[in-house]
Amino acid sequence: METPKYKTALIVGAGSGLSASLARLFARHGIRVALAARSIEKLGALCTETGALAFTCDATKVDEVERLFGLVEREIGTPDVVVYNASGRTRGPFLDLVPAEVAQAITVSAYGGFLVAQEAAKRMLPNKHGAILFTGASASVKGYAQSAPFAMGKFALRGLAQSMARELSPQGIHVAHFVIDGGIRSAVRTEPLDRPDSMLDPDAIAMSYWNVMQQPRSAWTWEVELRPWVERF
Numbered sequence: 001m002e003t004p005k006y007k008t009a010l011i012v013g014a015g016s017g018l019s020a021s022l023a024r025l026f027a028r029h030g031i032r033v034a035l036a037a038r039s040i041e042k043l044g045a046l047c048t049e050t051g052a053l054a055f056t057c058d059a060t061k062v063d064e065v066e067r068l069f070g071l072v073e074r075e076i077g078t079p080d081v082v083v084y085n086a087s088g089r090t091r092g093p094f095l096d097l098v099p100a101e102v103a104q105a106i107t108v109s110a111y112g113g114f115l116v117a118q119e120a121a122k123r124m125l126p127n128k129h130g131a132i133l134f135t136g137a138s139a140s141v142k143g144y145a146q147s148a149p150f151a152m153g154k155f156a157l158r159g160l161a162q163s164m165a166r167e168l169s170p171q172g173i174h175v176a177h178f179v180i181d182g183g184i185r186s187a188v189r190t191e192p193l194d195r196p197d198s199m200l201d202p203d204a205i206a207m208s209y210w211n212v213m214q215q216p217r218s219a220w221t222w223e224v225e226l227r228p229w230v231e232r233f
Contacts, residue, residue: 001216004174006131010034010072010079012059012116013086014043017184018135021206022083023050029210034072034079059086059112069119080130081213082120084113084157087137089150102149109153114160117175121168128172131213134161138181138231158223165222174220176212180205181227198230 009026011019014035023033023046033052035043040054047054053076057068072079088108090101117132124130138144140158143151161177168175183189185199192198208226215221227233 001218003214003216004129004131006031006081006213008032008034008072008077008079009081009083010036010069010120011083011085012036012057012068012112013084013135014040014046014054015085016042016046017186018180018202018205019083019085020046021202022085022209023052025203025206025210026081027051031081032076034076036068059084059116060107062115065112065115065119069123073123078123079120080124080127081133082116082131083133083135083209084116085135086112087135087150088153089147091146091150093146094148097149102152105149106153106156109150110156110160113157117160117164121164121173124173125168125171130172131174131176132164132168133209133212134158134175134177136161136177136179138179140177140179141181141225162222169220169222172217174213174215174217175222176220177223178205178209178212179223179225179227181225182231183228195230198228200226200228 009031014037026033027050035052035054036057038058040056043054055068057064088105090105120132137154139151140154158177165175183199185201
């Protein structure tokens, strides 16, 4: 069995949580890393730690996404791993939701994923090689009260991933969607002492992304659900 090899990763929607864990993991495996976010000032320490380069990009803007890929190609290399980790959220009672805010939340969660994935696929298809990975959530598969916009965006992102997997997998592109069903541990968000491992460790999530990337083509998965033991199926 042949294990896929990757050289350059682009993480869109980068921050201090899962994205940082992915950047560190990729760097340890010798993969060049590019980070993209609307604000990159917060990424300085992570870039120093991993050798990554950071790029400013609003993933909902066609011209900015095109520019991002051009810059990454020139400064690092053509990405053969692309992770879409951005999402939009607005909460509240259904009748109180502001339509413009709902539209923006869906645009960030789903439309931005489409724009980034399309630019990635354009570059991967000629070589019939690459991985496009989408970060989903509990809301990808179950809507919660007062969280309709988030569910709408994440359901749409999941549909995008499934459609892409069916179309692009035969052409050598591994498309996978990750349902992150639970809270992610962070420096400011930790589980109580009497409930150890009741939150998802971002390093553990990143390892699951890596394991999927290492799957031989004869046994690819398009979706993985990750949840701590406290979550109800």
